[in-house]
Amino acid sequence: MGYSNEERKRPFKDKNRTMFWIGIILLILYVLATSGCADVSHAQVTYPQGEHTYGFWGGLWHGMIAPIAFIGYLFSDDIAVYALNNNGGWYLFGFLLGVGAFTGGASKASKSK
Numbered sequence: 001m002g003y004s005n006e007e008r009k010r011p012f013k014d015k016n017r018t019m020f021w022i023g024i025i026l027l028i029l030y031v032l033a034t035s036g037c038a039d040v041s042h043a044q045v046t047y048p049q050g051e052h053t054y055g056f057w058g059g060l061w062h063g064m065i066a067p068i069a070f071i072g073y074l075f076s077d078d079i080a081v082y083a084l085n086n087n088g089g090w091y092l093f094g095f096l097l098g099v100g101a102f103t104g105g106a107s108k109a110s111k112s113k
Contacts, residue, residue, distance in 0.1 A: 052085070053086065054083045055086070055094070060101075063101070064102050067102060
C-alpha cells in the first residue's frame with residue numbers, strides 16, 4: 001500500500017521541532033556561559049566636579065549618531081559611542097530609541113512580504 005502524504009511529511013516536522021529546541025538550548029547555554037564576562041561591579045569611574053550628566057535627550061542624540069560614532073571610534077580613541085556620565089535608565093531609554101530611529105526599528109520587521 002504505502003504511506004499517506006501526512007505520514008511522509010511527519011518526519012520532517014519532527015526533525016524541525018528537534019532542531020528548534022536544540023537551537024534554543026544552545027542559545028541559553030551560550031548566554032549563560034558569556035554572561036560571566038559582563039561583570040563591571042569593580043569598575044569605578046570618577047568625573048570632575050561640574051561634569052555634565054547626560055539624560056534622555058542626550059541618549060536620544062547619542063543613539064541617532066551611534067553608527068557614525070562607531071566608525072569614528074574605530075579610527076580614534078577620543079570618540080565614544082556611549083556616554084559614561086549618564087543618569088542611568090532615562091539615558092539608556094533615549095539611546096535605544098535613537099538607535100531604533102536610525103535603523104528603522106521594528107517597522108521593517110513588521111512589514112509583510
